[in-house]
Amino acid sequence: MKHSNIFVFIETVNQKAKPVSWELMAKARELSEKLEGSEVWGVLLGNELDEVCKEAIARGADKVLYVKNSELNEYINYKYQKVLVDMVKKYKPEIFLIGATLEGRELAGMIATELKTGLTADCTGLDIIPEKELLAMTRPTFGGNLMATIFCPEHVPQMATVRPGVMKELPPDFKRAGEIIVEEYQMPEVEKLIEVLESIPVKSGSNLQYAPVVISGGNGVGGPEGFKMLRKLADLLGGEVGASRAAVKKGWVPYEYQVGQTGKTIRPVLYIACGISGAIQHIVGIKESDIIVAINKDENAPIFEVADMGIVGDLHKVVPALIEIIENK
Ligand code: FAD
Numbered sequence: 001m002k003h004s005n006i007f008v009f010i011e012t013v014n015q016k017a018k019p020v021s022w023e024l025m026a027k028a029r030e031l032s033e034k035l036e037g038s039e040v041w042g043v044l045l046g047n048e049l050d051e052v053c054k055e056a057i058a059r060g061a062d063k064v065l066y067v068k069n070s071e072l073n074e075y076i077n078y079k080y081q082k083v084l085v086d087m088v089k090k091y092k093p094e095i096f097l098i099g100a101t102l103e104g105r106e107l108a109g110m111i112a113t114e115l116k117t118g119l120t121a122d123c124t125g126l127d128i129i130p131e132k133e134l135l136a137m138t139r140p141t142f143g144g145n146l147m148a149t150i151f152c153p154e155h156v157p158q159m160a161t162v163r164p165g166v167m168k169e170l171p172p173d174f175k176r177a178g179e180i181i182v183e184e185y186q187m188p189e190v191e192k193l194i195e196v197l198e199s200i201p202v203k204s205g206s207n208l209q210y211a212p213v214v215i216s217g218g219n220g221v222g223g224p225e226g227f228k229m230l231r232k233l234a235d236l237l238g239g240e241v242g243a244s245r246a247a248v249k250k251g252w253v254p255y256e257y258q259v260g261q262t263g264k265t266i267r268p269v270l271y272i273a274c275g276i277s278g279a280i281q282h283i284v285g286i287k288e289s290d291i292i293v294a295i296n297k298d299e300n301a302p303i304f305e306v307a308d309m310g311i312v313g314d315l316h317k318v319v320p321a322l323i324e325i326i327e328n329k
Pocket of ligand 1: 282298
């Protein structure tokens with residue numbers, strides 16, 4: 001029997017799905033249309049996840065595989081690996097997609113190793129080659145200068161992790177029909193390597209991945225003080241602060257703020273780059289923004305090639321002027 005189903009791992013935190021799960025679900029729907037007879041399956045682990053199951057169907061799942069067990073409430077890598085490997089062996093998906101979050105990156109590698117299949121990490125594009133029923137997995141390589149498309153023709157499932165913020169989610173349609181399969185899973189006795197005593201959410205200070213407005217600073221900001229001004233502008237516009245790698249490397253802001261190839265991929269409605277030159281590694285992380293505005297004192301800075309609007313000038317004059325205009329509105 002031919003198996004052509006697509007598994008999408010729905011990563012949850014506090015009984016809520018992480019947005020990347022819905023981004024993957026939307027992509028899986030698109031792929032499934034090119035893969036004859038295939039169904040999209042959302043897979044989730046834990047308990048008290050009934051609402052997430054319903055949302056998974058609304059977001060595009062044909063079936064939801066709900067592995068119900070309170071031992072799986074917290075992410076513990078070897079437990080999740082064991083369960084998901086068992087689910088793959090039982091239901092035999094052709095494709096398995098996981099978000100490239102901190103946990104997802106680890107988990108995908110552990111599952112692929114156990115199943116002796118391939119894994120393309122950190123993809124930015126996925127497609128189907130219909131005649132071969134192969135997943136084409138695209139990701140940047142050679143420092144972001146080339147895009148590589150990778151296939152896994154010999155092994156199943158074909159596995160990929162996908163960067164959060166790269167794919168577009170579908171709005172939920174709660175009238176969609178779908179089936180929820182509740183798997184009453186008995187966790188086998190496994191060596192207790194980790195015990196979670198308490199979970200304390202990290203306040204990273206930057207929530208820029210899904211912010212509608214992002215004000216980013218680069219080398220031109222000149223130091224941590226300059227970032228306070230960007231924070232003020234971001235607060236006035238209901239947005240968040242981001243940064244180039246140069247600013248992060250200098251320790252002006254933490255890594256959580258970094259946008260670009262080795263940082264976050266974002267697609268805000270408005271992106272304002274302040275004192276950022278526009279290196280390709282930065283641009284790959286922002287190019288899907290609706291409107292890009294650049295403030296740079298060098299009129300030949302490459303950022304102006306991708307910007308919808310540009311201000312040539314000293315950001316230490318331009319940003320306070322913008323703050324003043326908004327405050328006086
Ligand atoms: P610069 O290139 O130094 O540019 C500063 C800009 O500020 C200049 O254009 C200057 O004209 C302007 N400026 C200076 N003073 C002012 C002022 N007072 N007012 C207005 N403008 C001013 N970079 C990232 O950002 N994200 C990544 O994820 C990333 N990943 C990378 C991965 C690899 C493998 C490599 C090799 C590089 C990566 N980089 C990344 C680094 C990238 O190549 C650039 O070095 C970096 O983006 C440059 O940061 P910048 O634009 O802030 O600094």
